[in-house]
Amino acid sequence: MTLWTPTTVGAIELPHRLxxxxxxxxxxxxxxxxxxxxxxxYTQRASMALIVTEGxxxxxxxxxxxxxxxxxxxxxxxxxxxxxxxxxAAGGRxxxxxxxxxxxxxxxxxxxHRQPVAPSAVRPSGVMFTATGPQEMPVPRALETGEIAGVVDEFRHAAASAIAAGFDGVEIHGANGYLIHQFLSSNANQRTDGYGGSVANRIRFAVEVVRAVAGEIGAARTGLRLSPANPYNDITEYDTAELYPALVDALAPLNLAYLHLIHAGDDDLLGKLRAGWPTALVLNRAGAPLDRRAxxxxxxxxxxITVGAAxxxxxxxxxxxxxxxxxxEPDPSTFYGGDHRGYTDYPALAPADH
Incomplete structure (x- = not known):
């Protein structure tokens, strides 16, 4: 079974593929x-092939x-x-x-306590949980064109800090409706400068961030996560069939460690991205049983393959x-916040059980 065979993603050697x-x-x-x-x-889960930390x-x-x-x-x-x-020390990566x-x-x-920043001043629907309870998210401040290079540099600096902290690499979050995904999406990105409008312009921020991180820590320790057509966090995408292949084409020459895709069901697009990506493809087939993922x-x-709740x-x-x-079985009531309950108290098998 391929699941248990070793592989590498960039410079990182993995003992298996889960x-x-x-x-x-x-x-x-x-x-x-x-x-x-x-x-x-995280140490409890060191037997996973690779741990990708929380955002x-x-x-x-x-x-x-x-x-x-x-x-x-x-x-x-x-x-x-x-x-x-x-x-x-526990043998993990x-x-x-x-x-x-x-x-x-x-x-x-x-x-x-400043106003959030975004590609455009478009308020997302929904509420944010705060210390005083749920509140509507405010209208964000649109980044000025001249500020964007500084945001790119924040990613670069964070990547350097990650290596200084002993991480084996960095995964850039370009998915799930957060900043990079906001630039990719035409409903969140209504800019009229070089970062908005056309597909080439909307992928520009993502490309600049990836290049900056790879340039700082090496492409072999840099991964990218994408979620084509994922509507999470009030994202709408009308041109995934054009945008994501263009993004992959722009990044392919860098030979990153991996591309981490959240698959939402578009098998044609998944096949095109797989064919166009030259290095490891890490796949999260959200909601699918483990045997289907394997x-x-x-x-x-x-x-x-990656799994979350399991x-x-x-x-x-x-x-x-x-x-x-x-x-x-995971307990959703303890997913977010709290103490050790639902966090570090899930039992492992006793030595005699395996």
């Missing part, structure tokens, strides 16, 4: 420094949610170093996901699957 998807858990310190619980949580803000402007970690200060670096050291939430934010959740490895459609609830998921042991 990786942990990024999942926001809202359990860091208020200043974005990882906690001892964060270290325990981690590259700057103060990049924070959208309460108690999410950062990777742009010396304290963040020191805090994450305790996590990466522990994961590596871990990359940080850089997530700038853009307009999916509220001033009450950020260190500076079949994508056997056919060669994917090189690595890894959240089963710290020893690979051994459970190998031995046919029963799986713990």
């Amino acid at each position: 990786a942990m998807a990024p999942m926001t858990r809202d359990r860091s310190h208020a200043d974005g420094v990882p906690t001892d619980l964060n270290r325990e949580y 981690t803000q590259p700057s103060a402007d990049g924070q959208g949610y309460l108690l999410t970690p950062g990777i742009y200060t010396a304290a963040h670096i020191d805090g994450w170093r305790t996590v990466t050291d522990a994961v590596h 871990i990359v940080v996901q850089l997530m700038h939430t853009g307009r999916i934010a509220h001033p009450d959740n950020t260190p500076h 079949a994508d490895l056997d056919t060669g459609l994917a090189d690595v 890894a959240l609830a089963n710290p020893d998921l690979p051994v459970r699957l190998r031995t046919g042991a029963a799986l713990n």
Whole structure:
């Protein structure tokens, strides 16, 4: 079975092909420094082929949610170093996901309490949970053209900080309605400068961020996550069949470590992106059973697969699957925020059970 065969993604050697998807858990310190619980949580899951951390803000402007970690200060670096050291000591591999939430934010959740930034001043529908309860997200401030290079540099600086913190690499979050996805989408991006309008213009920010990160830490330690046609966070995309192949074509010459796709059901588009991508394809077939996901490895459609809730609830998921042991059921009521309950207290198998 291909699932259990070793492979590599860029410079990272993997013992098998079952990786942990990024999942926001809202359990860091208020200043974005990882906690001892964060270290325990990730270390418990070191048997996954690769851990992709929860979305981690590259700057103060990049924070959208309460108690999410950062990777742009010396304290963040020191805090994450305790996590990466522990994961590596347990035999694991871990990359940080850089997530700038853009307009999916509220001033009450950020260190500076400023208006969120975005491609355009278009308020997303929905509410944001804050310390005082749910609040409507405000109209964001449209980034000035001259500011965009600084935002790109925030990603570069965060990537350098990640390597200083001991991460094996970086995954750039270009999916799920956050800042990079906002630039890609014509409903969130209504700019009339070189970053809006045409497909070539709307992919420009994503390309610049990826090039900056790869230039700083090496393409072999840089991945990118995309979610074509995902409407999450009030995103509408009308031209995925044109936009995403254009983005892949623009990035293919860089030979990144991997492309991480959230598959929403467009098999034709998935096939085109697979054919156009020269290195490892990491696939998240959201909602599909594990055997269906593993079949994508056997056919060669994917090189690595990611799972979310199954890894959240089963710290020893690979051994459970190998031995046919029963799986713990995830508890959605403890997904976001809280203490160790529903975070580090999911049981692993006893040694005699495997």
